[in-house]
Amino acid sequence: MWTSLDPRKRVIFILAAVAGFVALLGLVRVATSPNLSLLYAGLDAASAGEVITSLEQSGVIFEVRGNAIYVDNNSRDQVRLSLASEGLPASGIAGYEILDSLSGFGTTSQMFDAAYWRAKEGELARTLVASAQITSARVHIASGSGKPFSRNNTPTASVTLTAASGNLAPSFAEAARFMVASAVNGLSPENVAVIDSASGVVVLAGDAANAASLGGLDDRAAELRGNIERILAARVGAGNAIVEVMIDANMETQTVSERIIDPESRVVISSESQSDTDNSNGSGSGAVTVASNLPDGDVAGGAGQSSRNQNSNSERINYEISETLRETVRQPGEIRRLSVAVLVNGQMVTDDAGQQVWAPRSEQELTALRELVQSAVGFDAARGDVVTLQSMELSQPAITGTLVDETPGFLSLNAMSLVQLGVLSLVVLALGMFVLRPLLASQPSLPPLAPDETNDAQLAGPDGGNVLAIENKTPPTAVEMLRTAISERSEETNRLLQNWIEAPEKNDEVSV
Numbered sequence: 001m002w003t004s005l006d007p008r009k010r011v012i013f014i015l016a017a018v019a020g021f022v023a024l025l026g027l028v029r030v031a032t033s034p035n036l037s038l039l040y041a042g043l044d045a046a047s048a049g050e051v052i053t054s055l056e057q058s059g060v061i062f063e064v065r066g067n068a069i070y071v072d073n074n075s076r077d078q079v080r081l082s083l084a085s086e087g088l089p090a091s092g093i094a095g096y097e098i099l100d101s102l103s104g105f106g107t108t109s110q111m112f113d114a115a116y117w118r119a120k121e122g123e124l125a126r127t128l129v130a131s132a133q134i135t136s137a138r139v140h141i142a143s144g145s146g147k148p149f150s151r152n153n154t155p156t157a158s159v160t161l162t163a164a165s166g167n168l169a170p171s172f173a174e175a176a177r178f179m180v181a182s183a184v185n186g187l188s189p190e191n192v193a194v195i196d197s198a199s200g201v202v203v204l205a206g207d208a209a210n211a212a213s214l215g216g217l218d219d220r221a222a223e224l225r226g227n228i229e230r231i232l233a234a235r236v237g238a239g240n241a242i243v244e245v246m247i248d249a250n251m252e253t254q255t256v257s258e259r260i261i262d263p264e265s266r267v268v269i270s271s272e273s274q275s276d277t278d279n280s281n282g283s284g285s286g287a288v289t290v291a292s293n294l295p296d297g298d299v300a301g302g303a304g305q306s307s308r309n310q311n312s313n314s315e316r317i318n319y320e321i322s323e324t325l326r327e328t329v330r331q332p333g334e335i336r337r338l339s340v341a342v343l344v345n346g347q348m349v350t351d352d353a354g355q356q357v358w359a360p361r362s363e364q365e366l367t368a369l370r371e372l373v374q375s376a377v378g379f380d381a382a383r384g385d386v387v388t389l390q391s392m393e394l395s396q397p398a399i400t401g402t403l404v405d406e407t408p409g410f411l412s413l414n415a416m417s418l419v420q421l422g423v424l425s426l427v428v429l430a431l432g433m434f435v436l437r438p439l440l441a442s443q444p445s446l447p448p449l450a451p452d453e454t455n456d457a458q459l460a461g462p463d464g465g466n467v468l469a470i471e472n473k474t475p476p477t478a479v480e481m482l483r484t485a486i487s488e489r490s491e492e493t494n495r496l497l498q499n500w501i502e503a504p505e506k507n508d509e510v511s512v
Contacts, residue, residue, distance in 0.1 A: 019427075020428055023424050023428045024428060026424050034061060034072040034073070034074075035072065036063055036070035036072060037070060037071065037072075037073040038068055038069075038076075039051075039069045039070060039071045039079060039080065040068070040069050041068035041069070042068075042135055043069075043089050046090075047088070047089040047090050048069065050088055050089065051083060051089050052064070052069065054083060055069075055071070058079075058082065060072075060075070060079055093122045093125050093129070094118070094122045095119055095123040095126055096122075096123060098118060098119045098122070099115060099116065099119055102115055117141055117143060120141065120183070121138075121139040121140065121141055122139075124139040124159075124180055124183055127179065128159070128161065128176055128179075131172070132164065133164055133169065134161055134162065134164065134172075135162050135163070135164050136161075136162040136197075137159065137161050138159070139158075139159050139180060140157065140159075141157045141180075141187075142155060142156045142157065143155045143184070154186065154188075154191065155184055155185075155186055155187045155191070156192070156193075157181075157184065157187060157191065157192045158192070158193045158194075158195065159176055159177070159195065160195045160197050161173070161176065161194065161197065162196075162197045162198060163198060166198075167196055167198060167199050167201070168194075168196040168199075168201075168203060170203055173194040173203035174203075176192075176194055177189045177194055180192050217247050217249055217333060221246070221247050224340075224376070225244070227376045227377075228241075228243045228342065228373055228377070229241060231373070232342070232369065232372075232373075236344055240394065241343065241345065242342070243340070243341070243342050244340070244341045245338070245340050245377070246338075247335055247337075247338060248336045248337040248339070249332070249333050249334060249336060250330075250332065250336050251333070252330075253329070253332055254328075254329070255327065255328070255329050255330075256327070256328040256330070257326070258324070258326040259323065259324070259325055259326075260323065260324040260325075260326070261323050261324075262321065262323075262324075263321060265321070265322035266320065266321050266322070267320045267322075268317060268318070268320075269318050269319065269320045271317045271318070272315065272317075273314070273315045274314040274315070275312070275314075276311070276312040276313075276314075277309075277311045277312075278308070278311075279307070279308070279309050280307065280308045280309075281307040335383070336383070336384075337383060337384045337385060338379070338380075338383070338385040338386075339385070339387075339388075340373060340377055341388050342369075342373055342387070342388065342389040342390070343390055343392055343394070344361060344366070344369065344390070344391045345391070345392070345394040346358050346361055346392070346393055347359060358393050360391040360392070361391040366389055366390075366391055369389055370387060370389045373387050373389060374387050
């Protein structure tokens with residue numbers, strides 16, 4: 001077959017064979033390559049290098065893609081546990097182990113203080129990174145211990161956090177602020193600054209409370225919406241009611257102090273009584289006359305005796321008046337006004353022509369549904385709550401596409417590998433069917449020969465002649481076939497040789 005091919009076909013055959021061999025090797029490699037899954041990602045260079053060194057020493061097949069390390073899916077969990085037993089991957093943040101390297105000999109107090117605060121910062125950063133929401137953290141503490149006689153000696157701290165996805169949540173920033181403040185003596189949460197490294201925003205102390213309050217309002221609105229939809233679905237059916245709830249809340253924090261005194265409510269706590277008696281006797285002088293002024297006159301004439309008795313009583317009673325001291329702290333989120341909008345679909349009724357037509361619901365039914373909605377949301381008319389319920393036709397959009405089966409299967413898990421296998425398989429089949437097969441099937445045509453007596457059967461050719469049919473015999477060579485043709489067709493052979501000899505030399509072609 002190879003000797004019968006011309007040079008062009010030989011080149012095509014060689015190229016096709018090489019391409020098929022390469023495609024077959026790729027097919028085998030894709031079929032035998034392991035299914036890799038993520039081991040670690042986002043590691044620093046030092047930690048990633050230690051992990052790769054350990055994997056190479058263990059003989060584990062791995063692949064590095066950017067800053068991610070992939071291993072075989074079947075052995076991923078085992079590799080993680082093995083690396084964890086070796087303390088890998090290391091966080092790269094030094095903690096209290098810094099103090100282990102210090103010795104009392106040659107270590108000054110300033111060196112120990114610096115190492116101590118560095119170790120504390122590392123331990124706080126480790127605690128923050130332990131959360132799944134944080135990928136990296138840095139903590140800096142400014143302590144005034146170096147200036148003991150300074151009046152303004154309040155410590156401060158700054159925390160830089162990088163969230164795993166998106167921006168830093170205000171609630172987590174508030175938790176980090178309190179965690180750092182609790183770990184440092186004398187540090188208040190207001191003196192801790194939390195910075196989002198992705199957006200560069202400083203999360204203030206009150207942002208977390210406001211965000212939590214807004215999130216709480218959304219949760220309450222969603223809960224009320226679900227309660228209303230569940231009640232209406234029992235009557236109008238699922239999907240036939242659209243509910244929206246808007247809560248107007250007070251987002252300010254208020255502290256109210258009250259002191260109430262009730263004068264009518266009094267209690268005797270003490271009573272004191274006192275009684276005094278005064279008795280006195282005396283002589284009283286008479287009237288002044290001429291005789292009393294004479295030397296020998298009656299000086300004591302007309303004098304008489306007098307007496308005095310006096311009694312006094314006093315009582316003191318102490319009362320305790322009822323007094324009430326009340327302090328009320330109102331947190332953000334108090335509902336000031338509630339608005340509810342409900343859109344209910346109508347119902348299909350049969351008209352006089354016997355056709356199904358849409359009709360709004362009756363006013364009596366809407367009133368009953370409105371009362372149910374008011375009871376479900378805690379309607380308060382004095383607060384200014386509003387509940388609007390209308391019956392209108394809901395448009396049903398046409399459903400396009402097909403339902404997607406979310407159940408994971410073999411195709412979804414190895415989709416990329418299957419695509420590679422399919423492409424390589426098609427390449428191999430195309431090379432075999434459209435290149436190699438035509439080349440192998442292209443045999444040189446045999447000249448028609450007369451039937452042989454030794455043959456088992458004769459077949460008729462398309463031109464009416466007989467074609468030699470060989471069965472269970474070794475095919476003749478080209479020389480044998482030529483001898484057979486000359487011996488059996490001597491007249492045609494003689495005519496051919498005669499024409500070739502008598503032909504002029506300028507003719508390049510010989511006619512038969």
